[in-house]
Amino acid sequence: MIRAVLTGTGSALPARRVSNAELAEQVDTSDEWIVERTGIRFRHIAGEDETTATLARDAATAAIAAAGLTAGDIDLIVLATATPDNTFPATATKVQAMLGIDDCVAFDVAAVCSGFLYAVQVADSMIRAGAHRRALVIGAETFSRILDWEDRTTCVLFGDGAGAIVLEARDSVDDVADAGARGILATRLHADGRHNGLLYVDGGPSTTGTVGKLRMKGREVFRHAVVNLAAVMEEALQATGLPTDAVDWVVPHQANARILDATARKLSLPSEKVVVTVDQHANTSAASVPLALDQAVRDGRILPGHLVVLEAMGGGFTWGAAIIRM
Numbered sequence: 001m002i003r004a005v006l007t008g009t010g011s012a013l014p015a016r017r018v019s020n021a022e023l024a025e026q027v028d029t030s031d032e033w034i035v036e037r038t039g040i041r042f043r044h045i046a047g048e049d050e051t052t053a054t055l056a057r058d059a060a061t062a063a064i065a066a067a068g069l070t071a072g073d074i075d076l077i078v079l080a081t082a083t084p085d086n087t088f089p090a091t092a093t094k095v096q097a098m099l100g101i102d103d104c105v106a107f108d109v110a111a112v113c114s115g116f117l118y119a120v121q122v123a124d125s126m127i128r129a130g131a132h133r134r135a136l137v138i139g140a141e142t143f144s145r146i147l148d149w150e151d152r153t154t155c156v157l158f159g160d161g162a163g164a165i166v167l168e169a170r171d172s173v174d175d176v177a178d179a180g181a182r183g184i185l186a187t188r189l190h191a192d193g194r195h196n197g198l199l200y201v202d203g204g205p206s207t208t209g210t211v212g213k214l215r216m217k218g219r220e221v222f223r224h225a226v227v228n229l230a231a232v233m234e235e236a237l238q239a240t241g242l243p244t245d246a247v248d249w250v251v252p253h254q255a256n257a258r259i260l261d262a263t264a265r266k267l268s269l270p271s272e273k274v275v276v277t278v279d280q281h282a283n284t285s286a287a288s289v290p291l292a293l294d295q296a297v298r299d300g301r302i303l304p305g306h307l308v309v310l311e312a313m314g315g316g317f318t319w320g321a322a323i324i325r326m
């Protein structure tokens with residue numbers, strides 16, 4: 001049986017780091033409100049020469065090096081973003097060109113904050129079907145470009161960045177629940193389009209002909225997030241037959257520290273097992289899970305053999321979880 005094994009991670013952040021105090025000089029907010037309601041202290045904001053594609057390229061380059069590969073080894077690029085460089089072509093093809101890969105399959109996935117989870121399931125399925133052997137899965141965003149910088153209820157919450165992983169096809173005889181079964185063990189995705197109006201961008205090529213700005217009814221998104229995330233993590237774990245206490249790390253979507261706490265509590269997961277980067281990066285949408293994953297791998301917390309749960313929820317609504325043995 002073929003399994004998609006994670007062999008490298010990478011991430012990239014814009015050079016400019018912006019504190020809450022700096023934002024409070026532009027909009028009617030305070031460091032105290034932002035920290036208390038969200039846990040966010042800093043976010044990185046892309047400069048003129050930084051785009052979703054350049055951040056994705058840098059994260060991908062780091063992931064390919066960590067996997068001990070060269071760019072030419074990659075035969076599939078799946079890039080999750082809600083902030084592509086252009087309406088088309090897909091940002092994945094721009095990254096392909098930047099990496100100097102002559103021929104591979106490359107496309108974008110749009111599922112907003114859960115985009116990376118969607119991209120992982122797509123790449124995993126294509127690898128297990130035998131169509132590809134070495135995939136680059138990227139989450140990259142420049143949400144600063146779609147924020148309404150006069151709306152304090154949204155502009156303080158988001159940041160820019162990118163994260164990437166390399167997935168490689170490996171033959172495996174181990175059952176999913178065996179400790180020797182490395183790779184993506186289960187994924188679960190959901191969408192419920194009835195909630196389009198709670199988190200959306202008020203423009204687009206086929207409606208206004210403009211890019212538009214992000215709009216969110218935060219309190220309602222919050223309520224759905226805790227319920228949906230706890231449910232989908234349980235569902236994905238159940239698919240592996242592994243108990244909750246077998247989980248070494250949860251790498252959640254980094255939207256709000258209070259969502260992370262509430263979700264962990266719902267599943268009786270100790271907070272020491274939850275990777276938190278929301279304080280440093282804010283919400284980077286599709287980039288947030290691979291960014292946090294790369295950080296925890298590079299600082300030596302997540303180790304080979306560890307059982308890791310990834311989860312995210314965002315506009316659509318869309319949400320999902322993946323269980324990976326590193």
Ligand code: UT7
Nearest residue numbers: 029030033037113152153156218219221222225255256314
């Ligand atoms: O990535 C996709 C998923 N997104 C999320 O998961 C976001 C989910 N939602 C949230 O994280 C939270 O709902 C927010 C952080 C967005 C808001 O926190 P909240 O505790 O739900 O606050 P609220 O919206 O109920 O607002 C409370 C008060 C309001 O004032 P009044 O009406 O009570 O007088 C707001 O006007 O806080 C006010 N407020 C602010 N004050 C200072 C809202 N934004 C700010 C701000 N600074 N930036």
